[in-house]
Amino acid sequence: MSKGPGVQKMFDAIAGRYDLMNRVMTLGQDQRWRRFVVQKAADPGKGWALDLATGTGDIAALLQQSYPEARVVGADFSRNMLEEARKRFSNSPIHWQACDANALPFADNSFESVTFGYLLRNVDDSLRVLQEVRRVLRPGGRVVCLDTTPPARNMLLPFVRFYFRFGIPFMGRLIAQDEAAYSYLTGSTMDFHTAEELALLFQKAGFSEIGFRKFMLGTIGIHWGKKS
Numbered sequence: 335m336s337k338g339p340g341v342q343k344m345f346d347a348i349a350g351r352y353d354l355m356n357r358v359m360t361l362g363q364d365q366r367w368r369r370f371v372v373q374k375a376a377d378p379g380k381g382w383a384l385d386l387a388t389g390t391g392d393i394a395a396l397l398q399q400s401y402p403e404a405r406v407v408g409a410d411f412s413r414n415m416l417e418e419a420r421k422r423f424s425n426s427p428i429h430w431q432a433c434d435a436n437a438l439p440f441a442d443n444s445f446e447s448v449t450f451g452y453l454l455r456n457v458d459d460s461l462r463v464l465q466e467v468r469r470v471l472r473p474g475g476r477v478v479c480l481d482t483t484p485p486a487r488n489m490l491l492p493f494v495r496f497y498f499r500f501g502i503p504f505m506g507r508l509i510a511q512d513e514a515a516y517s518y519l520t521g522s523t524m525d526f527h528t529a530e531e532l533a534l535l536f537q538k539a540g541f542s543e544i545g546f547r548k549f550m551l552g553t554i555g556i557h558w559g560k561k562s
């Protein structure tokens with residue numbers, strides 16, 4: 335069964351508490367990672383920049399703030415998340431668009447950059463989404479992906495596991511009043527590609543100049559690449 339409908343319902347349900355939960359769960363680090371994403375996406379000039387799975391719009395807003403001449407599109411398939419984004423950034427010229435990352439309603443070669451935060455963990459076929467992203471990028475355009483990464487096997491693993499297994503779902507119950515959504519975050523992180531595997535998928539999707547960097551004890555990965 336496809337993950338899509340369940341994921342959509344889950345984000346529609348937690349939209350109102352999503353930002354607060356993010357700040358607490360990441361110990362206030364989440365915006366720093368998004369700023370790194372925006373820096374890696376680079377200035378599109380007067381061109382178009384797409385932030386896919388934009389959620390409540392933080393990456394889209396940072397893109398618009400950093401590159402004021404850019405025409406930014408924030409896209410997501412959860413209407414409630416998009417509604418939060420619209421409310422939060424009502425003074426911004428960002429274009430908000432409801433759509434599914436598996437089948438983007440944009441022409442080939444439309445965007446100078448495509449960013450996405452915490453999308454790939456939620457789709458059935460990461461390669462298919464990466465190929466779709468590549469299709470809508472202009473030659474020379476940049477892709478930047480932020481996501482959680484399964485923790486590495488090292489001395490810190492027991493602590494990281496404890497935080498993911500118990501800390502995050504507990505905070506999910508307390509703050510977002512939805513323990514299941516945050517247990518899902520833990521499960522989908524543990525089952526997700528390692529950073530090295532994801533870099534190989536970027537290569538398979540046809541990107542070049544691929545790189546990645548890990549953050550927060552190796553539990554967050556930011557990958558980038560170029561459509562040559």
Ligand SMILES: C[S@@+](CC[C@H](N)C(=O)[O-])C[C@H]1O[C@@H](n2cnc3c(N)ncnc32)[C@H](O)[C@@H]1O
Pocket residue numbers: 338341342345386387388389390391392393409410411412415433434435436450451452453456457
């Ligand atoms: C964890 S939130 C991330 C939001 C935002 N990128 C951020 O940095 O906070 C994941 C978002 O991905 C969206 N999403 C998941 N699968 C999607 C798909 N197939 N197409 C479009 N959006 C999707 C969800 O609706 C949700 O808003």
